[in-house]
Amino acid sequence: MLVGVDITRRSKAKADGRIFGIHESLDELARLAETAGMRVVGVITQSLQAPMSSTYIGTGKVQEVRREMEAEDCCTCIFDVELSPAQQRTLETEFGGEAKGIKVLDRTALILDIFAQHAATKEGQLQVELALYQYRLPRLTRMWTHLERQSGAGGVGLRGPGETQLEVDRRLINTRMSKLKRDLELVRGHRSRQRLARKMNVGLPVVALIGYTNAGKSTLLNALTGSNALAANALFATLDPTTRRASLEGLKLSPEILLTDTVGFVQNLPTQLVAAFRATLEEVVDADVLVHVVDASLDREVMQWQMTAVDQVLDQIGASGKPTVIVLNKADLVSEEEAGELFREIEERCGLNCVAVSAATGKGLEEVGVLVDEVLREISLSVEAVIPYSRGDLTSAVYSQGSIDAEDFVEEGTHIMARVPPSLCNKLRPYFVTSTIADGNKVEGLDTGDQIIEAVGATDEERWSDLAKKRHQPRAESQE
């Protein structure tokens, strides 16, 4: 049974972070429930000025949900809002209690469950486990109600076994969480070293495919690189990033790029997931260019909402404002006229370059390379360097990844003026002809190797913990 609440008081709606209309949001919730392996038997909605403190929905509605659930012999109720642990407990009791096996879940719990089912790699599993514990810790009391009852009449000095058990349990979970965090730090360190190595050695520009879940990112990766990453008509099919070397048609500046497929975004992405999946999401933060994949076959309004949700997540992880290309995918399901209109709308909305493609049929794919090439050109840097003859590898990298404006052979090495992607620029830095950098402005703002190391170190740490602090406001209710 799904329950949606429309909060009419505006400021509250904003605080909820909802951008979707209530019915579209419930449609999505139904798809999430199906992805998690459930069958939806009914949907109940309520319009409220503000949520009730104890049950979120009004008393009459609680009875209505209970009746409907009984009639359908249904034991799980999913709310399309974030419930506090206390509200969750109260609602469970109201709907028939634990004896009847009644469970009340919210959107976050549902998404966490799907993630737990889909996590394939060790890293993914660690991330999901941490997020699950973070979600469960404040809800722990209810698992031990039978023990708590034993200490009911106790009072000071007479703490019963139930309470002790609860404390033991909390402590065990806290210990486990610390261990998970340490393990994840290791993974994360490994990942950032890998990325750094990729930037410094492979030197290819990194392009990340991002977008709402089910937009077709994995299908596009497969179509562009001939690989076989899992693509499925399910939400959150991809959890672990895959990176492939790709030589797209239309790429000239750097004929090859590294293309990364990432986890899909969703409206109101649970905070626990953003924090736990930061190692994965850093792939996005670190990319040179983003390719925002949009499902163009959706209802126009839903498509706009999804794009807004993606922008919000980018903001949340500190990756907004990156050079971006918009890919309107599933064009095989849209008429030419509609596609044309969408183009205009998107240009109006964000002034970004966009292209309509079908990852399924291959239509328009060559355009993706052309647009990425344009963006790479915009962010490429003019350099002048004398590369010693002993560094033939660098010279050939400039040939293959940059466009050469002038070249001369001097005693110390090859003297070149060229436009190169930022990553290659870093490697050429030791050989710069200092006073004559053609495009001074741009080079100034460049990541040097040191800055990259810094970015994955302290500064970055602060950014993420700030985020966690901001989003993890303590709840008002007590946990008793």
Ligand SMILES: Nc1nc2c(ncn2[C@@H]2O[C@H](COP(=O)(O)OP(=O)(O)OP(=O)(O)O)[C@@H](O)[C@H]2O)c(=O)[nH]1
């Ligand atoms: N008709 C049509 N279907 C497509 C196209 N691209 C992808 N699909 C379908 O859309 C569904 C989702 O595709 P995925 O590539 O798994 O989407 P994703 O963005 O990677 O999704 P998550 O990893 O779950 O976030 C699959 O059923 C694909 O077959 C397309 O161009 N046309």
Ligand SMILES: [Mg+2]
């Ligand atoms: Mg995918």
